[in-house]
Amino acid sequence: MNVIFGRWFQKCKSRIERRLAKREAAMTFAPSFDASNIHYEVSERVGAISCGGLGAMHLLARRIGLIDDIDEKLHLLQFQRPYSESDHVLAIAYNSLCGGTCLQDMELRRSDENFLNALGTQRFPDPTTSGDFCRRFDSGSIQALIDAFNQTRLRVWSKQPDSFWECAKIDADGSFTQTRGERKAGMDINYNRDWCYHPLAVTLANTGETLSIVNRPGNRPSHEGAAVELDRALLLCLQAGFRRIVFRGDTDFSQTTRLDGWDANAKVRFYFGYDSKQNLEAIAENLPEAAWHKLERPAQYSAKAKLRHRRENTKERIVQEREFVNVKLISEAVAEFEYQPTACRRAYRLVVIRKNLSVEKGESVLYPDERYFFYITNDRECTAAEVVYEANDRCNQENLIAQLKGGCRALHAPLHDLESNWAYMVMASLAWNLKAWWALTLPETPGRWREKHRDQKQSVLKMEFKTFLNAFMLLPCQIVRKAGRIVYRLLGWNPHLPIFFRLLKALRC
Structure with missing residues (x-):
């Protein structure tokens, strides 16, 4: 298989490189897209699907034990005919992994004979059936589903190298899910006067996985219920075997009533933003000038190519021309002092940034x-600047939440009440977690290829959801049903296929 694939891959790569490198000898003024005699025909004997990566994803779900974990933990159906609980959960996740953006897209999968053949099934849930399944959930069964995911997660994590267990960075943040429905129970008005839900997402920054999602009415504060979810994430990471656990959050997540308990655990470090109050500003203003040190922000990246001329800042020019009030950052300085919040029994390290501005x-x-x-922290070893960098690094969670919203479309509310929409969010977020587990399952071959394979794993973990779909899921494949097996015959080439086949080899070992 490897020899055949290697030859096919090399031929396809060579052909496309020759076509892209070819230059016309003479200049022409005709359009390059000159196809005109186009006809459509119906294929009667050959069937194909556009999401050929689905077979590998289903193989992954079986290999890591996800299907068995869901059926073991979740019991909602009195009769599992024609679908089991795992079938319903995976149907919603697979819909997102095949490019679907809403529940209605499941009808496209259901009416595609080749898609059904690819999964080896007689039928696929329709949108109304999936919606009815979501309405069966309550808070307890949703937590049981999350526990099933965590059981699978522990199994995937157990295969990781020693460096993986150094530190688990857990982030928490809320995000509004707007809705235009009028009969959605549990929705409410937020401070922007939008009707919405306000889900809380707790994520693992190391891999981008969603550890838990809690749906709440739109008028609830960001930090509500966060301490409980952070404690659950802590127990999960301690059970897994991480040597250090880091909690991070913005000013809404300082959780002063829980700081003493977390600090009592030697493995836990926290970095939370803290509200700028009058008493704290007075302390900062009275600090001696010698306590302040200039804060140098590290470069976000280093340019590998030749530096280009920087373009004009259009926004800055318009603001100056129209004489709008403009606040510019001149410099930053950092200092620290001991501070004991009212709800705490001991003092913690409070790091303060002074931004010198010009209005x-x-x-x-x-x-x-x-x-x-x-910023409040119990880390006594890092410098004040390093505390700031660690706390600000949590901002990458905003990109992760954007992927949950616009990529796999998990943070949406297609159903009629808070619990059913909560269940949908958890099941749809499985598509994003499967992407992370896909990357973590990639083997790191010992020897000279180890670093390359490690870089490939990190590149897949950092991929946006749409990029992942285009690279590994939306592969045109012919579906051939043979005795005892289903064959996916690739019909196209892309540069990511060597990684795809490396995963397949690992799943079949």
């Missing part, structure tokens, strides 16, 4: 300004 209007400076930002 301008047009080309004139109105006045200088100073603003303070605070």
Whole structure:
């Protein structure tokens, strides 16, 4: 198989490189897309699907024990005919992995004979059946589903190298899910006067996995219920065997009533933003100047290619021309002091950033300004600047939440009440977790290829959801049913296929 695939891959790669490198000898003014005599025909004997990566994903779900874990933990159906609980859960996840953006897209899968043949099934749940399944959930059964995912997660994590267990970075944040429905129970009005839900997402920054999602009415504060979910994530990571666990969150997640309990665990470090209050600003203003040190932000990346001329800042020019009030950052300084929150029995390290600003209007400076930002932590070893970098690194969770919203479309509310939409969010987020487990299952071959394979694993973990679909899922394949097996015959080439076949080899070992 490897020899045949290697030859086919090399031929396809060579052909496309020759076509892209070819240049016309003479200049022409005709369009390059010159296809005109186009006809459509119906294939009667040959069937194909556009999402050929689905077979490998289903093989992964079986190999890591996800299907058995769901059926073991979740008991909602009195009769499992024609679908079991795992069939319903995977149907919603597979819909997203095949490019679906809503429940209605499941009808396309259901009416595609080749798609059904690819999964070896007689039928696929339709949108109304999946919606009815979501309505069977309550908070207890949703937690049972999350426990099933965690049981699978532990099994995937157990195969990772020693460096994986150094530190687990757990982030928490809320995000609004707007809805235009009028009869959706549990929705409410947020501070922007939008009707919405307000789900809480707890994620693992190391791999991008979603550890838990809690749906809440739109008027609830971001931090509500966060401490409980962080404690559950802590128990999960301790059970897995991580040597250190880090909690991170913005100012809404300082959780002062829980800090003493977390600090009592020697493995736990937390970095939370802290509200800028008058008493804290007074302490910062009275600090001696020697306590302040200039904060140098590290470069986000280093350019590998030749530096290009920087383009004009269009926004800055318009703001100056129209004489809008403009706040510019001049410099940053960092300091620290001990502070004991009212709800705590001991003092913690409070790191403060002083931002020196210039308030301008047009080309004139109105006045200088100073603003303070605070971070609370129990880390006594890092420098104040390193505490700031660690706390600010949590901002990458905003990108992860954006993928849950716009990529796999998990943070949406297609159903009629809070619990059913919560269940849908958890099941749809499985598509994003399967992407992470796909990357973690990639083997790191010892020897000279280890670093390359490790880089490939990290590149898949960092992929956006749409990029992952285009690279590994949306592969045109012919479906051939033979005695005792289903054959996916690839019909196209892309540069990511060597990684795809490396995973297949690992799954079949």
